[in-house]
Amino acid sequence: MSTVRELSCREIVELVTDYVEGTMDEPLRAAFEAHLAGCDGCDRYLEQIEATIRIAGTIEPDALPADFRAGLVEAFRDFAAGGHG
Amino acid sequence: MGAQLRGRRRAPVRLTLLYRPDTATRLHPDEDAALLRDLRAGDEQAFERLLDKYGPSLLRLARLYVSSRAVAEEVVADTWLAVLTGLERFEERSSFKTWLFRILTNKAKTRGQREARTLPLSSLAFDGDEEETAVDVDRFSAGHWASPPRGVPEERLLAGEARARIEEAIAALPPNQRAVITLRDVEGLSAEEARNVLGVSETNQRVLLHRARSKVRAAFERYLEETA
Numbered sequence: 425m426s427t428v429r430e431l432s433c434r435e436i437v438e439l440v441t442d443y444v445e446g447t448m449d450e451p452l453r454a455a456f457e458a459h460l461a462g463c464d465g466c467d468r469y470l471e472q473i474e475a476t477i478r479i480a481g482t483i484e485p486d487a488l489p490a491d492f493r494a495g496l497v498e499a500f501r502d503f504a505a506g507g508h509g
Numbered sequence: 510m511g512a513q514l515r516g517r518r519r520a521p522v523r524l525t526l527l528y529r530p531d532t533a534t535r536l537h538p539d540e541d542a543a544l545l546r547d548l549r550a551g552d553e554q555a556f557e558r559l560l561d562k563y564g565p566s567l568l569r570l571a572r573l574y575v576s577s578r579a580v581a582e583e584v585v586a587d588t589w590l591a592v593l594t595g596l597e598r599f600e601e602r603s604s605f606k607t608w609l610f611r612i613l614t615n616k617a618k619t620r621g622q623r624e625a626r627t628l629p630l631s632s633l634a635f636d637g638d639e640e641e642t643a644v645d646v647d648r649f650s651a652g653h654w655a656s657p658p659r660g661v662p663e664e665r666l667l668a669g670e671a672r673a674r675i676e677e678a679i680a681a682l683p684p685n686q687r688a689v690i691t692l693r694d695v696e697g698l699s700a701e702e703a704r705n706v707l708g709v710s711e712t713n714q715r716v717l718l719h720r721a722r723s724k725v726r727a728a729f730e731r732y733l734e735e736t737a
Contacts, residue, residue: 432649432652432653433649433652433653433654434642434644434646434649434652434653435652437642437643437644437723438642438643438719440643440719441715441718441719441722441723442715442719445700445715445718447715463654464657465653465654465657465658466654468657468658468659468660468661469644469657469658469726471658471660471661472658472661472726472729472730472733473722473726475661475665475666475729476675476694476722476725476726476729477694477722478666479666479671479672479675479729480675480679480690480694480695480725481694481695481697482672483672483675483676483679483695484565485565485566485568485569486565486568486569487561487565488560488561488564488565488568489582492582492585493560493561493564495586496560496564496585496586496589497553497556497557497560499586499589499590500553500556500589500593501553503590503593504551504553
């Protein structure tokens with residue numbers, strides 16, 4: 425298997441999405457992980473990216489306004505009564 | 510959650526498996542299929558359950574494309590009507606969520622274009638800022654960190670303030686980056702599902718996601734620095 429030259433920190437931050445997305449080929453992934461193993465700064469950068477993704481996943485949308493929701497349920501009743509349901 | 514973040518340092522874990530936030534769907538993969546079966550039989554409770562499960566997300570997504578809450582509500586209402594009339598044709602080759610989000614996105618884009626607020630996604634695929642870097646170049650010296658990032662304290666992961674700051678940073682993104690990060694990281698869609706919803710190429714999806722996550726991370730880091 426071919427190997428990839430050593431990556432710089434500046435390159436790591438541009439490659440981090442490909443890494444997290446799992447879209448890197450194997451030699452590049454090995455080089456990425458080799459860099460991470462020896463670089464606290466990049467390891468923490470990845471940690472921050474992962475934390476960002478996790479926290480974003482906890483953002484909940486507001487509930488539907490009650491009158492809007494009631495209108496949609498009403499529309500469903502009309503639809504179902506129209507012989508479609 | 511902290512244990513998983515730290516565990517990565519030692520084991521070359523496939524990160525794609527770790528962060529999917531779409532826990533509800535993952536835990537109950539067959540719930541939608543059962544609800545759709547009931548919905549086809551005209552069951553109002555099934556409709557209400559789907560409405561409460563996905564309606565708030567639909568309204569949030571619609572707001573990415575149209576200017577007012579009222580228009581967003583119209584788009585959401587049109588979407589549910591399209592779901593009801595199209596239910597017989599839905600063949601479950603994609604997940605219900607993806608199908609639903611795609612209908613919503615197409616309708617919201619059409620409305621948004623009519624309002625002249627948004628351009629077709631393809632023409633804005635890079636949001637016009639192709640030169641930007643993930644991190645300010647001043648942070649590096651000869652390619653390596655001059656001022657390296659700090660670790661993430663456990664309590665910061667759970668802080669409501671962190672979530673508020675990340676939400677704010679997402680809201681400030683260019684529209685296409687905002688759409689991609691909302692679908693991927695907030696709604697928990699896979700890359701393929703997000704591509705299907707938005708109709709963008711694999712590369713564009715990833716580039717938009719990279720820019721979005723890079724900026725939101727930077728905002729999160731500023732928050733960490735302030736509270737350090």
